[in-house]
Amino acid sequence: MRSLQLPVPGGTLHALRFGDGDRIAVAAHGITASAMSFRAVARHLPGGWSLIALDLRGRGGSADVPGPYGMDAHAADLAAVAEHLGAPVALVGQSMGAYAAVRAAARTPQLFDRLVLVDGGLPLPVPAQFDADRLLELTIGPAVARLRETYASVEAYVDFFRAHPALAGEWNDDMEAYVRYDAVGEPGAVRSRTSTEAVYADGRDLLVGAASFGDDLRALAVPATLLHAPRGMLGQEPGMLPQPIVDHWAVQAPLLAPELVADTNHYTILMTDGPAERIARRLTAPA
Known part of the structure; x- marks a missing residue:
């Protein structure tokens, strides 16, 4: 594993670059995550491949990179990285990163030869009339509260995650x-x-622009x-992604092939x- 700076x-x-192969896969993480969330995936790459896992704007080693945030900005970053690395490349996104990946693949299909979405990328239903700020607090409020907390030590921060109900078992x-990579401070x-700021901006974009991700999926020209x-x-x-929503988009997006990964949750699907x-x-x- 080594660090890169990408324009x-x-x-x-x-x-983070994992591996030294000539074939390139680019990875985009979730809304409060980082490049290190793809460490397990990178370990299973075959010979001849490298995984370039990004720290998206406002996260990890890119925490000080300013906005704009939102899926348009993240998709533009993914496209710029693919061009810099020598397109076409493979593209994977998890959770929020899947939405950015869908948008990048839909708008610049010549830069990507395959797309893998991990527990994200499908439009989620929102009420016809909704208060975006209220819905944001209900959906990502607990995650933001964690971001505002401070801990006595890195070990205490690790212990907090170790007790998380989706991770503990x-x-x-x-x-x-992943947790140690995220920790900073004295x-x-x-x-x-x-x-x-990045999490709120991206969360708002995912809610307010929900319908636009359906347009992206229908426009895909890259196998996903x-x-x-x-x-x-x-x-x-x-x-x-409840099964009825998955089934709906499997029909609506002809190049989308869904697979249920049994006995997983939103995090273990990526990090086990x-x-x-x-x-x-x-x-x-x-291919």
């Missing part, structure tokens, strides 16, 4: 590495590196695999070995 509109993004070294004031989990962010059923190996296979399988 994007208005600045540079930090990324399957805690592993990849999850611990003892007594350790916190997440993720920008609350959707791997989705039966359980959600707290390890509960249903998952982030069996599912991570499956993501790697879908990402690197011969």
